[in-house]
Amino acid sequence: xxxxxxxxxxxxxxxxxxTGSRTLILRWNGTAWSKAASxxxxxxxxxxxxxxxxxxxxxxxxxxxxxxxxxRTLILRWNGTAWSKAASxxxVPGYDILFGVSAxxxxxxxxxxxxxxxxxxxxxxxxxxxGTSWSRT
Numbered sequence: 001x002x003x004x005x006x007x008x009x010x011x012x013x014x015x016x017x018x019t020g021s022r023t024l025i026l027r028w029n030g031t032a033w034s035k036a037a038s039x040x041x042x043x044x045x046x047x048x049x050x051x052x053x054x055x056x057x058x059x060x061x062x063x064x065x066x067x068x069x070x071x072r073t074l075i076l077r078w079n080g081t082a083w084s085k086a087a088s089x090x091x092v093p094g095y096d097i098l099f100g101v102s103a104x105x106x107x108x109x110x111x112x113x114x115x116x117x118x119x120x121x122x123x124x125x126x127x128x129x130x131g132t133s134w135s136r137t
Contacts, residue, residue, distance in 0.1 A: 002051050004054055006030060007030030008029070011025075011028070012025050012048070012050040013046070020042070020043035020065075023038040024038070024047065025050075038060075039085045040064070042064040042066045045064040047060045048097075048099045049062070049111075052103075056079060058078035058103070059077055059111070060075070060078075061073070061100065062098060063097040063098060070094055071094070073089065073096045073127070075127075088127065088134045091136060092116065092117065092118070096115040099112060100112050111126070111127040112125065113125045
């Protein structure tokens, strides 16, 4: 969850369906929560973290699965009107997951998670937003 004021907050997660899972984004307006439309790039799409800087700038992160046992990073961006999927790095083809995000300004955000190597070892995954694109650090 992330709030920019007592009347503006975001909460993210997912919900299950008969065919997988869908991203869930809720918005607080000071009185009630409402569901916001959010991209779902695959039948299995989830969000795990959110960071809002203002009413017109927020990031949400998680992962999606285009095929069975293949997880890709998922980064969504709020522009004040709608959520859209942003291009995001995936170090290996197979198991890349993001758990958290923190944005400090329009040209600086960080996302963290992990990925599995071909041998099955987990490695830390850190991504940085420079105002133009996400890159692995």
